[in-house]
Amino acid sequence: SLLADSHSEVVVWSRNAAEVDDINQSHMNRRFFKEVVLSPNLKATLSMEEAIREAEAIILAAPSAAMRGVCAALRPLLTPVQLAESLIVHVAKGFEAETMKRMTTVIAEELPEYDANKLVVLSGPSHAEEVILQCPTTVVVASGNVAAAEAAQDLFINAYFRVYTNPDVIGVEVGGALKNIIGLGAGLIEGLNFGDNAKAALMTRGLAEITRLGVKMGANPLTFAGLAGIGDLVVTCTSKHSRNWRAGYMLGQGKALSEVLDSMGMVVEGVKTTKSAHKLAEQYEVSMPITEALFQVLFAGKAPIEAVSDLMGRVKTHEIEEV
Numbered sequence: 001s002l003l004a005d006s007h008s009e010v011v012v013w014s015r016n017a018a019e020v021d022d023i024n025q026s027h028m029n030r031r032f033f034k035e036v037v038l039s040p041n042l043k044a045t046l047s048m049e050e051a052i053r054e055a056e057a058i059i060l061a062a063p064s065a066a067m068r069g070v071c072a073a074l075r076p077l078l079t080p081v082q083l084a085e086s087l088i089v090h091v092a093k094g095f096e097a098e099t100m101k102r103m104t105t106v107i108a109e110e111l112p113e114y115d116a117n118k119l120v121v122l123s124g125p126s127h128a129e130e131v132i133l134q135c136p137t138t139v140v141v142a143s144g145n146v147a148a149a150e151a152a153q154d155l156f157i158n159a160y161f162r163v164y165t166n167p168d169v170i171g172v173e174v175g176g177a178l179k180n181i182i183g184l185g186a187g188l189i190e191g192l193n194f195g196d197n198a199k200a201a202l203m204t205r206g207l208a209e210i211t212r213l214g215v216k217m218g219a220n221p222l223t224f225a226g227l228a229g230i231g232d233l234v235v236t237c238t239s240k241h242s243r244n245w246r247a248g249y250m251l252g253q254g255k256a257l258s259e260v261l262d263s264m265g266m267v268v269e270g271v272k273t274t275k276s277a278h279k280l281a282e283q284y285e286v287s288m289p290i291t292e293a294l295f296q297v298l299f300a301g302k303a304p305i306e307a308v309s310d311l312m313g314r315v316k317t318h319e320i321e322e323v
C-alpha cells in the first residue's frame with residue numbers, strides 16, 4: 001500500500017485466494033484492515049511468477065519462519081536481468097529458528113546467484129495498521145552496499161514515510177528481531193499489573209541485553225540507539241498494535257502459550273526468537289537475563305510472577321558494563 005502510493009504498479013503475491021480477490025475486486029484487504037481502501041495501483045495474485053515478472057524491486061515480507069521456503073520458490077523465477085539489477089528488500093523481524101541465522105544470510109543462501117551484498121533489510125517502528133493510514137513513520141534501511149541502501153531509501157521514502165540508511169546490516173536485523181522478546185515481556189508486565197516503572201525497567205535493561213548480544217555478533221552499538229533499536233523497542237512495548245505485546249499480556253494474565261498463539265491468527269515472532277536468542281546467548285557467552293526469564297516462562301513452565309521475582313533477585317551489579 002505504501003509503495004502503491006508512490007509507484008504505478010505494485011503486485012502482492014499471496015497464497016490466500018479470498019485475500020487476492022478482495023484486493024483486486026474491492027481494493028480492500030479486510031482480513032487485516034477492516035475499513036481501509038487501497039490504491040488501485042495495488043494488484044494481487046496467487047502466482048509468484050506473475051507477481052515478480054519484470055519486477056524492478058522485490059520486497060520479501062513473509063514471516064521469518066517462511067523466508068527460506070519463499071526464497072527457494074523465488075529462485076527459479078528470477079531472470080538474469082533481475083539477478084543483476086533488481087533490488088531485494090526484506091522486512092522480517094526474526095531469525096531462522098533451527099539455525100539462528102539472520103534473514104539476509106538465509107536469503108543469500110537460497111538466492112546464490114544474487115549479489116548478497118546488495119540485499120537490503122528495512123526495519124524500525126512501523127506498525128502496518130498506522131502505515132496504511134499514512135501516519136508519519138520513520139524506518140531504516142541497511143545494506144552492505146551503500147548504493148543498494150540508497151536505492152531502497154528512494155523506493156520507499158514519501159511524505160509520510162521517512163527512510164534513513166545505515167551500513168550496519170547485523171545491527172538492524174538483530175535489533176528488529178530481539179525487540180520482540182522485550183515486547184512480549186512488556187505485555188507480560190502489564191498482564192501482571194506491575195505498572196510503568198517495571199515497563200521502563202524492562203525496556204531499558206532489555207536494550208542493554210539486545211546491545212550486548214548484537215555487539216558480540218558484530219553490530220555497531222550505535223545502531224541500537226536508532227530506529228531499529230530503541231525506536232522499534234518503544235513502539236513494540238507500548239503500542240496496542242503489537243502482536244508480541246498482546247501475546248505477552250495474555251501470558252501475564254495466566255493464559256497458556258498454545259491458547260495465546262491460537263487466538264492471535266497472526267505471527268508472534270518473539271516466541272521463536274526467544275528460543276533462538278537463548279541459544280545465541282549461550283553461543284556468544286552473553287548474559288541475557290530478560291531473555292532467560294521469558295524462555296523459562298514460554299518453554300519451561302515457569303510462572304510469570306516467579307520469573308519477574310527471579311529477575312529482581314539477581315545478584316547486584318553495575319549499570320554500565322565497563323565499570
Ligand SMILES: NC(=O)C1=CN([C@@H]2O[C@H](COP(=O)(O)OP(=O)(O)OC[C@H]3O[C@@H](n4cnc5c(N)ncnc54)[C@H](O)[C@@H]3O)[C@@H](O)[C@H]2O)C=CC1
Pocket residue numbers: 014015016061062063064066069070091092093094126127128129265266267269
Ligand atoms: N505487521 C507489522 O506491522 C510489521 C511486521 N513486520 C514483520 O514482517 C513479517 C511478516 O509479518 P506480518 O505480515 O505482520 O505477519 P502476519 O501474520 O500478519 O501475516 C503473514 C502473512 O504471510 C503469509 N505467509 C505465512 N507463511 C507463508 C509462506 N510460507 N508462504 C507465503 N506466505 C506466507 C500469511 O498467509 C500472511 O498473509 C514478520 O517478520 C514481522 O515481524 C515488520 C514490520 C511491521
Ligand SMILES: O=C(CO)COP(=O)(O)O
Pocket residue numbers: 093124125126127128180183232235236241242243244245267268269
Ligand atoms: O515490528 C513491528 C512494528 O515495528 C510489529 O510488531 P509486532 O510483530 O509485535 O506486531
